[in-house]
Amino acid sequence: MTPLGESDVAANLVLTLIGVGVRVRTNDADLAARLAICYGASLGNAEEAKDGLDAELERSGERWRVRVEGRAETEASDPVAALRTFNHELMHGVMLGARELYFVHAAVVEIAGRGVVLPGLSQAGKSTLALALLERGARYLSDELLAYDPVHERALGFPRALKIRDECVGYFPDLAADFVGHGEGRFLPFRAHPTALSASTRIAAIVLPRWSGIGCTTELTPLSAGEALLALASSSLNFGAHRTRSLDCLTSLVRTARAWRLLWSDPHDSAARIEEALRAVP
Amino acid sequence: MTQRTGIDEGRGLRPRAFTLELTKGCNLRCGYCYYADREDAYDPRTRMTPEVSQASVDMLLREGPSDEPAHVHFFGGEPLLSFPLLKETVLYAEKNAAALGKTVTFEVTTNGTRLTEEVISFLDEHSIHVGVSFDGQKEIQDDARPAPKGSSYDQAVPGIRRLLESRRGTPLAAKTHCSVVLTRRSLDVRGIVRHLEELGFEKILLTPATDLDGRTNGFRDEDLPALYSAFDELAQDYEQAALKKEPVASNWFPMLMGRLLSGERKTHFCQGGLDYLGVAADGKVSLCYRFYENPEFSMGSVQEGIDRGVTERLLAHDLDSRTACSRCWARWFCGGGCHHENVTTGGGLGDPNPITCDLFRHSMGRTLEIWGRLSRQGVLPRRAAPSQEVPAMNGSQATSLPNGSPAEKPRRSPGCHVRDLAGEKVVYEPSSHEVVVLNATAALIFELCDGERTVHDIVARLSQEFAAPEAVLRSDLDATLTELRARRLLTG
Numbered sequence: 001m002t003p004l005g006e007s008d009v010a011a012n013l014v015l016t017l018i019g020v021g022v023r024v025r026t027n028d029a030d031l032a033a034r035l036a037i038c039y040g041a042s043l044g045n046a047e048e049a050k051d052g053l054d055a056e057l058e059r060s061g062e063r064w065r066v067r068v069e070g071r072a073e074t075e076a077s078d079p080v081a082a083l084r085t086f087n088h089e090l091m092h093g094v095m096l097g098a099r100e101l102y103f104v105h106a107a108v109v110e111i112a113g114r115g116v117v118l119p120g121l122s123q124a125g126k127s128t129l130a131l132a133l134l135e136r137g138a139r140y141l142s143d144e145l146l147a148y149d150p151v152h153e154r155a156l157g158f159p160r161a162l163k164i165r166d167e168c169v170g171y172f173p174d175l176a177a178d179f180v181g182h183g184e185g186r187f188l189p190f191r192a193h194p195t196a197l198s199a200s201t202r203i204a205a206i207v208l209p210r211w212s213g214i215g216c217t218t219e220l221t222p223l224s225a226g227e228a229l230l231a232l233a234s235s236s237l238n239f240g241a242h243r244t245r246s247l248d249c250l251t252s253l254v255r256t257a258r259a260w261r262l263l264w265s266d267p268h269d270s271a272a273r274i275e276e277a278l279r280a281v282p
Numbered sequence: 283m284t285q286r287t288g289i290d291e292g293r294g295l296r297p298r299a300f301t302l303e304l305t306k307g308c309n310l311r312c313g314y315c316y317y318a319d320r321e322d323a324y325d326p327r328t329r330m331t332p333e334v335s336q337a338s339v340d341m342l343l344r345e346g347p348s349d350e351p352a353h354v355h356f357f358g359g360e361p362l363l364s365f366p367l368l369k370e371t372v373l374y375a376e377k378n379a380a381a382l383g384k385t386v387t388f389e390v391t392t393n394g395t396r397l398t399e400e401v402i403s404f405l406d407e408h409s410i411h412v413g414v415s416f417d418g419q420k421e422i423q424d425d426a427r428p429a430p431k432g433s434s435y436d437q438a439v440p441g442i443r444r445l446l447e448s449r450r451g452t453p454l455a456a457k458t459h460c461s462v463v464l465t466r467r468s469l470d471v472r473g474i475v476r477h478l479e480e481l482g483f484e485k486i487l488l489t490p491a492t493d494l495d496g497r498t499n500g501f502r503d504e505d506l507p508a509l510y511s512a513f514d515e516l517a518q519d520y521e522q523a524a525l526k527k528e529p530v531a532s533n534w535f536p537m538l539m540g541r542l543l544s545g546e547r548k549t550h551f552c553q554g555g556l557d558y559l560g561v562a563a564d565g566k567v568s569l570c571y572r573f574y575e576n577p578e579f580s581m582g583s584v585q586e587g588i589d590r591g592v593t594e595r596l597l598a599h600d601l602d603s604r605t606a607c608s609r610c611w612a613r614w615f616c617g618g619g620c621h622h623e624n625v626t627t628g629g630g631l632g633d634p635n636p637i638t639c640d641l642f643r644h645s646m647g648r649t650l651e652i653w654g655r656l657s658r659q660g661v662l663p664r665r666a667a668p669s670q671e672v673p674a675m676n677g678s679q680a681t682s683l684p685n686g687s688p689a690e691k692p693r694r695s696p697g698c699h700v701r702d703l704a705g706e707k708v709v710y711e712p713s714s715h716e717v718v719v720l721n722a723t724a725a726l727i728f729e730l731c732d733g734e735r736t737v738h739d740i741v742a743r744l745s746q747e748f749a750a751p752e753a754v755l756r757s758d759l760d761a762t763l764t765e766l767r768a769r770r771l772l773t774g
Contacts, residue, residue: 225706
């Protein structure tokens with residue numbers, strides 16, 4: 001497959017994601033706009049990206065082709081799927097480019113200088129809770145990826161635009177006009193909602209969310225360090241790559257952080273509860 | 283990912299346990315006995331000789347796995363009718379095992395009518411596991427297990443009481459159980475269990491009788507609704523007890539819950555024909571004690587060596603290749619049914635008895651429901667993990683081996699990586715990629731498994747930490763050791 005010719009390129013984006021430079025090219029003007037929304041907070045300079053990854057999203061007729069560093073080449077038959085595949089492959093490419101970091105599927109925000117990690121499976125409420133916390137003044141690192149630097153013991157920002165499910169939009173009436181996209185969840189562009197970002201933070205709390213149903217109560221129950229470790233281990237994305245180092249990473253992480261299980265129904269209530277619990281953390 | 287099978291390469295195929303037919307003689311004539319059809323059934327003149335029992339022990343010690351205790355299970359007939367041979371065999375095995383630096387454990391299955399002071403003190407002294415075959419209230423026991431003269435209930439109860447009294451509150455309490463055969467004439471299962479609890483049994487194993495041409499009072503299709511309700515009552519009792527974190531005596535549901543929570547994939551119903559074999563009075567080896575004298579399932583002899591043809595057939599009958607099992611959702615919890623029942627009712631090793639299947643699926647369904655409710659309430663873990671205690675899980679299967687002798691020295695697997703958290707321990711097993719968190723108690727036990735301390739030493743150490751009776755500690759320890767072994771955190 002030949003790469004996009006320069007004359008075809010509708011947009012050329014240069015990004016820096018967790019220290020990895022990425023050159024993104026696409027010939028689809030509409031998708032270029034969406035990519036700018038998605039990665040608007042991670043724009044880098046061409047110098048940094050010189051040795052970085054090459055990522056392409058090419059449209060030919062009604063087919064979209066995703067290429068990341070030649071490694072992943074996937075086809076999609078509609079633009080929404082194309083963007084989802086692109087985001088997925090790019091995240092994997094970046095993770096492979098930052099092997100010294102430890103990755104967990106989790107949302108990460110910072111409240112008054114303290115990092116809060118929300119690990120969990122899809123639909124656990126990571127993004128929705130993160131957004132509710134952002135509305136209360138938290139700073140944003142990621143709604144998808146905890147990138148943990150074990151040397152400095154800090155979580156690094158991966159500030160892709162926050163994306164929530166269509167059915168969760170209703171929780172945020174004030175932001176209704178700002179969400180972009182439909183059908184596959186909605187992005188909150190940074191320019192419409194100037195969220196404060198945090199480049200890195202020390203992790204002070206781990207909150208394991210699970211949605212309890214509409215109108216149910218919110219419960220925040222303390223977890224032992226061991227239980228928190230199991231939760232992080234089961235959401236880990238590269239445990240096998242680090243093996244015993246993974247164990248050390250997670251051990252040091254849960255030793256210094258407090259942990260809770262959160263059964264949640266209303267995200268705003270829950271955000272207030274998390275804030276309150278966090279105030280008691282030294 | 284760990285996936286356990288019943289046979290570990292090079293280990294399952296070594297004999298780990300023998301059931302010895304000490305005598306064919308029996309003083310009871312139970313209606314469902316699988317012996318009844320045999321030539322010279324119950325003939326007291328057919329006895330094992332000391333030569334045969336010694337050859338059996340020699341073979342076990344010679345050919346069994348070096349890192350696990352050998353297990354000798356005395357059976358009959360009624361094995362206590364051959365008490366002198368039992369005694370002689372125990373002493374012989376202990377002496378020879380010690381000379382080889384191995385341990386040996388013992389078990390006897392008895393109808394309880396011969397539990398004299400002398401017998402009990404010998405069984406206690408040698409830590410012998412006792413399974414009493416006894417069916418419940420007087421009318422039920424006498425109906426199911428008739429004695430030629432008088433009442434078998436009256437003949438058994440004094441000895442049973444003596445045995446339970448001598449073992450209560452000691453580690454031996456965990457090595458004593460009652461084995462009940464349920465028939466279509468005795469469907470008040472809850473009543474039976476309560477009666478046995480009142481007698482003092484702390485562990486009760488239930489086995490529904492197999493229907494053989496209507497003469498055994500085994501279960502038939504039309505009994506299923508009543509059988510389901512009887513087991514539903516047991517399920518209720520189990521759930522209530524589990525909520526209060528109390529043990530229950532009947533191990534039916536605790537056993538199924540244990541299988542669910544352990545993540546174990548049962549590839550065989552029991553270890554028969556694999557590492558648990560039957561030795562008949564004349565020394566012939568077969569798949570298990572139920573197959574003595576059936577040439578189709580004979581496996582050589584202790585005099586001339588074990589023939590593994592039957593094992594190969596068993597291994598060939600894996601569950602996914604069986605007609606009935608391959609379509610059953612519960613197969614990996616069940617293991618495919620008792621080999622003997624399959625052969626006698628279905629015609630072949632791979633043909634389970636549909637009634638047994640129905641009851642098993644019904645029970646497993648109830649177990650899943652209970653797990654759903656209790657795990658939502660935080661009483662049971664969401665996933666299999668020894669970091670969380672399983673309440674009321676005190677049972678093992680009738681066919682499973684007891685958890686080693688007090689002299690056994692468990693040792694942590696050398697490949698494990700361990701990190702300390704406050705009170706807890708994280709253990710990572712690299713070959714399975716499994717991360718396990720041990721709570722404070724399990725962490726202490728794991729720490730104590732240094733290959734130097736015996737199980738007995740560990741119990742003594744635990745009793746300094748926890749104010750619980752030794753028997754309770756021993757049974758908790760057994761459960762923890764089993765769990766640690768299942769996750770490959772211990773060797774042997």
